[in-house]
Amino acid sequence: MAGMEDLMTGLNRLFGRSGLVLLMAASLVSCAVSGNRAEMKDVAEEQPLPQATAAGTTGQALLPEQTLTDDLMFDILLAEIAGQRGAMDTSVPHYLQAAENARDPRVAERAVQIASYAKQYDIAERAARRWVELAPDDMEAHKALTVLALHLGDTAEAITQLDYLISNSDDPEEGYRLAAALLARDANKDEAVAAMEKLVAHHPENPHAWLALSRMAVNAERLEEGLDAVNKALELSPQLPAAVILKAQILVRLDRKAEATRVLDAAVSAHPENTMLHFAYGRMLLDGDDLDGARKQFGKVVELEPDNAEGLYSLALLELETKQYKAGEKHLQQLLQLRPDEQNAYYYLGYSALEQGDDAAALQWYRKVEEGDYWSQSQLRIAEILLRQGKVDAMQNHMLLLRQKNPDQSVTFFLIEGQVFTDAGMHEAAFNLYGAALETSPDNEELLYAHSLAAEKLGKLDIAERDMRRILKNDPENTRTLNALGYTLADRTTRYEEALVYIKKAYEQEPNDPAIIDSLGWVHYRLGNLDEARSLLQRAWDITGNSEIGAHLGEVMWAQGDREGARRIWEVSLKAEPENPMLLKVIDRYNP
Structure with a gap:
């Protein structure tokens, strides 16, 4: 279990x-x-x-x-x-x-x-x-x-009981869904599949039985068997929407995305009134970055069911993503009529107002967020707006009040306030704030890390290194700090061999993290290993296209004599982040 x-x-x-x-x-x-x-x-x-x-x-x-x-x-x-x-x-x-x-x-x-x-x-x-x-x-x-x-492990008893639950359920589909949910609790997924297979043998003509078996097989990562079972369900009931959707999901996991798209496209064409199919198709198109196609499918969901909360929310977010702010706000307002306490709706209404430059409306909406996934983010946005308006005292009073009302979350609010200062380039204010917070929480990892980054920005490398080493004393395998300390030593000192030790240790733990790959490439550049540096930085760039990684990669290319390649990388990076200070500094250095 x-x-x-x-x-x-x-x-x-x-x-x-x-x-x-x-x-x-x-x-x-x-x-x-x-x-x-x-x-x-x-x-x-x-x-x-x-x-x-x-x-x-x-x-x-x-x-x-x-x-x-x-x-x-x-x-x-x-x-x-x-x-x-x-x-x-x-x-x-x-x-x-x-x-x-x-x-x-x-x-x-x-x-x-x-x-x-x-x-x-x-x-x-x-x-x-x-x-x-x-x-x-x-x-x-x-x-x-x-x-x-x-x-x-009493499989016989379990099957007897599951058979009873299925046979006595008012809805056969619900009975098998319950059986699958109970079997999914079994830690031995293969045994769970075997138990479901025995249940299916009792009801081989029931499409819901095969659908449940398919779900169990997928849960056990036996995707081909899951596909066979869902195909059997569709043979028995070709119009079963849940089976169509599950088949498409399995095909996606089998890297047969084009086939999955055809399955759902045919399904929505054959059943244009089925909102479940439209919603599933929209999700698939969204996963494939087809925002316009996804928006149309979610729009169809809302057209068919104006009170469909999930449809309204998904459509609104896509509209905001494509800068259709008024349409997005309209659908979020409709969602609030259905769910007056929907915190995410308040957050995204604030986001919409902020994107349109209406700080007053944004503040109003963000202040309505009282809990949930976006509560901390809302507090950050409130503080940013107040700071941007020049209301430093108001921002600090806001964060102080939050700390007083929520003492158990005081560290979180210090971090939010410090981030606001950092984003505004007020590194000294951030450094002092984190230092004050550390007086009462001297071993808090998040505060130490933030304080060290602020210290590095101010050139206080001794303090930055001290903070990072304190974290590593308590947690020697802390990947983030190993990477940060190694990169700081590589970028701001000549202690390259020592930096390589820290970065390689972080890389061993997270070999696919582009930030760590970037650090490893940068320290090899500092050590003069240009080919190794370029290979690593190219790999990091291919993963993220991050502008700071692009700055590093271009610098290595330049050192190798590939100036045209360096300029191309910098040009792409500049389009993505035209105001990135590190990128601009590198470009100015090589193209005065």
Whole structure:
């Protein structure tokens, strides 16, 4: 089973119904502590549990009347109190005993929960079997037994339970989706595929069975088998949209993108009213950088379903990306009518206003972002706008207030404020700010790293090196800092051999990181290894086209006598970043 945390999360979601036994435990705690059965009987003479609807839901058969015998009461209370005290080796067997003696399925359900919490999954499975026995129509009981059987490798039981869930689901597709979700929790993906294959053998004419098998095969990275299974689903149901979409996704992963595009293009042509197909086609076109084609597909989604939130959001972002700001804002406003608390919409409305030069509107929108993925970015944008308006005190007061209101995130706000200063070229202000923050968090890696970069910008190389070495003292394998220290030594000192040691160590950890490849190329240039330097820098340039890497590559080309090549690289870099100070400095040096 994948991750015990995932198993516990799944099981705990099944159990929210133990209030009765907990209430009993609380009211009789003094008796249970002593473990004296006679004392417990004095408090509660034999009495039936109150009858309630099964699983706490209406419309189901009443639970059987349960007599609270001394033995049953003793087992339940001892198990609860022992569990509360962390004595799970006492709690688990007593709850299992109670489950086996009781006729109330809630006791078995609680036993499953306790045993699972204690990671005694074999006992949890026994309790789950009892739960299913006492409540044979309870889907949650069957789900719990399925999860536990899969974890314990009890494939036969798992298949029996999955077959029950599928057969008793109101929607066959939903039944197989549930089966696939439960099987996907199994850490042994090949065993999960084998289990699904056995389920498909029970229902070979059901296209949803083959679709579920395809998903399981893809999850196990068995893409060709996944393609075969989804093709079988389409043979049985040629118009099944989910199967068409999955086939296209598999083809993309098999590097058959043109074929995938044809599959979805044909599907949307045959089913122009199907929003799911249009959305999937739009996503595929977007992944292929066909922004106009993707925008048309998302536009069709919104045309067919004006209240489709995902369609509105995707269409709006594409419109903003292609500078159709008014259209993007219109669709974000529509999204907010559906979801008034959609934080991302507020952020992108701020972005749109900012791109159009309306700082006042941008501030208004960014200040509406109160949480979520773009909260920190919104605070950064607010600070940048205030600084650009010359309101340094207002910006600093804004960040101070955020730190006061959110002391646990104070480091984050120092970093945001420092980044604002850095982006504005105010390196001294950034350096001083990070230094003040380090007084209370002297070993914070992010603050040390930011402080070191600010120090380097100011030419305070001794401080920059000190900060980086402090990080490496606490984390000798810190790739980012190894690279930064090596590059600083290569670029700002003559300690090239020492720089090479640090950069090579970073490169060993991240051999495909273009920033590290650039550093390695640059130190080889400093060492006079021009051919090696050019090869590395060309590789880094091919990955990113970064202007600073282009500046380095051009400089090496120039040193090799390839001045035309150097000028071409610099020209391309300059078009991408016409105001990059490092690039401009290099070009001025060689083309005065």
